[in-house]
Amino acid sequence: MKFALVLALFVLGFAQVNVTSNQQGTSGGVKYELWMSGSGSGCWCYIKGQGCAFHGHWSNCGDYLCRAGNGGSTLTYAYTKTGSGGGYSFIGVYGWTTNPLVEFYIVDDWFSGGGNSGGSQKGSFSQDDATYNIFEHTQTNQPSIQGTATFEQFFSIRQGQRTSGSINVQAHFDKWNSLGMKMGSIYEAKALVEAGGGSGEIDYTSCSI
Template identity: 30%
Template sequence: MAVQSYQSGTNNGYFWSLWKSDGATGTVNYANGPGGNYSVSWNGFNGNFTCGKGYSSGSASYKIGYNLGIYSNSGGGTFGWYGWSRSPYYEYYVNETWGTESPHTGTYLGTFTSDGAGYNVWTRWMSGKNIDGGDGFRQIYSSRVTKTSTGRNHVITFANHYNKWKSYGYTLGQLNIPAIMVSETWGTNTAGSINCTIWAQ
């Protein structure tokens, strides 16, 4: 039986990680490039994986620049700023683009504008395992109204999302957990290719 796998490390001063779900099959090739660049390609993949580059500890005040050079994803999943908090447990996303299956689900909270883009805010309770192996956690996410463009520089001012979520009554807890510009995919027999560069604004 295939086991869940997790790899992480540092590269050019950035934290990186690659996680694959239990029983995942198929090919995933992750590579760190210069600076804050990384690329991932996959084929015939069954299951869920997340990977990306960022920081070993999250922060409400991060301002992330990024350029998404290539984005192709035949499955579900998302690309954006991602992390967790403890006390309480939240899994948070700022979704910039996504694959064939939209990540928009749960309870719709509202729409706001940040860094020149409109975002819809959603939340839902998840009954699965949190990052420490306990039961249950909440997802909170901002998803762009229109998908981000490739080949151009963009900015995510995370404080805008943090404060908007807080205004709805959902305040993130301790952020001393890695936060990355994530590429995530799920589904059956999926394929894709992503190339991304991030930097601190």
């Protein structure tokens, strides 16, 4: 009976995987990646295989990023979170472009002390019933999808946190472009939690992008 249930889940595309080290792959047709700079205890990301839903857990993992999704113009999500995210943290949409190499964030939520890009503000705009402040920051000789590199980071950070809703991803891309923040070819756009230390967890009850 148990075997039949597992087989049914795979047939339906609900493949699940528990990731405990730096790894990328595909589960239930959804791409995922776990990356962390440390190796503390309890550093894992459980991919549920239901859209981009996942359960992330970290404890002194250094810079911890768990993300899932296949890219798209809209992220719809709901989750619960507990604990802390260290010196910085971001929850929302995350990705990269190539030619030029750009790391981007659309941030709807964070843990205490997080939500700060450390960059220079380029502007702001109203979207999805909120105001997002836009920042740009240069990363010099830092880890990237192309190894150690120098690249720009783009941020849209929501004024007022939330743990459920929808993000119009394309609207942020368009606004960045209008401000001269040029992106390249999309490499990825996924639902993300990033924590710069601390101990905490996040559990997406629903997620699609």
